Amino acid sequence: MAESEKVIRRAMRAGHRPRSMVLAQNWRPSLDDLVADVQAAGAPVFTGPIDLIESITGFHVHRGAIAAMHRPELPPVAQVLENARRVVVLENIVDHTNVGAIFRSVAGIGADAVLVTPRCADPFYRRAVRVSMGTVFQVPWTRIDPWPGGMKQVQDAGFQVAALALGPGAVSLDEFAASAPEKVALVLGTEGDGLSRVTLEHADRAVTIPMAGGVDSLNVAAAAAVAMWALRV
Numbered sequence: 001m002a003e004s005e006k007v008i009r010r011a012m013r014a015g016h017r018p019r020s021m022v023l024a025q026n027w028r029p030s031l032d033d034l035v036a037d038v039q040a041a042g043a044p045v046f047t048g049p050i051d052l053i054e055s056i057t058g059f060h061v062h063r064g065a066i067a068a069m070h071r072p073e074l075p076p077v078a079q080v081l082e083n084a085r086r087v088v089v090l091e092n093i094v095d096h097t098n099v100g101a102i103f104r105s106v107a108g109i110g111a112d113a114v115l116v117t118p119r120c121a122d123p124f125y126r127r128a129v130r131v132s133m134g135t136v137f138q139v140p141w142t143r144i145d146p147w148p149g150g151m152k153q154v155q156d157a158g159f160q161v162a163a164l165a166l167g168p169g170a171v172s173l174d175e176f177a178a179s180a181p182e183k184v185a186l187v188l189g190t191e192g193d194g195l196s197r198v199t200l201e202h203a204d205r206a207v208t209i210p211m212a213g214g215v216d217s218l219n220v221a222a223a224a225a226v227a228m229w230a231l232r233v
């Protein structure tokens with residue numbers, strides 16, 4: 001589901017196909033071109049008072065426009081890794097807000113792609129789409145299954161797998177970034193327990209963002225942004 005004019009436009013620019021669009025009538029006059037594009041793609045456009053629309057959806061429709069998009073077939077992992085140098089792997093991150101925020105940072109900081117493990121929340125879920133500002137439609141991503149079994153494919157594609165983790169044995173992000181390899185896959189762990197033991201065992205490096213102020217860890221989306229920025233190419 002793509003919510004708001006901006007997100008719908010971003011999805012369509014990235015080549016995604018609408019199934020239908022619902023538009024509050026007060027927004028209709030300023031969106032002639034978007035309506036024409038959606039209709040040209042063969043999708044119906046429904047217009048009505050915002051109260052009626054929200055009584056149908058059951059939630060507040062952000063900026064009066066929402067479109068159902070066709071769910072694309074996800075590309076193979078090899079295709080997503082091709083030509084990439086910075087890849088982010090989301091291991092079982094279950095909160096749609098965190099998933100959306102990480103995609104927004106990936107797009108904004110300029111990392112190349114995202115791999116999501118089988119139990120990770122769906123990046124195309126409405127809340128994730130909205131928090132990502134629609135970047136889930138433009139950032140190359142796919143599911144990597146199995147995981148952590150699939151880590152070997154990432155390593156075989158030339159990536160050094162860096163597990164973002166706390167604890168002893170991890171090199172600091174500053175030190176890692178100072179001589180970062182050409183291709184890095186940053187693996188981020190789940191909100192509660194962090195990365196699995198098997199992932200930590202098989203990763204090439206464990207990398208930590210040194211903490212201060214008696215705080216033990218960052219929110220996973222904040223950690224992703226800090227690490228991507230430090231490793232940007």
Ligand SMILES: C[S@@+](CC[C@H](N)C(=O)[O-])C[C@H]1O[C@@H](n2cnc3c(N)ncnc32)[C@H](O)[C@@H]1O
Nearest residue numbers: 164165188189193194195208209217218220223
């Ligand atoms: C909220 S943390 C999970 C904390 C968990 N108790 C642990 O021990 O890993 C969620 C994820 O964010 C990343 N993260 C958060 N703070 C970090 C830090 N200071 N250094 C490296 N990674 C961090 C890690 O990938 C972690 O798995």
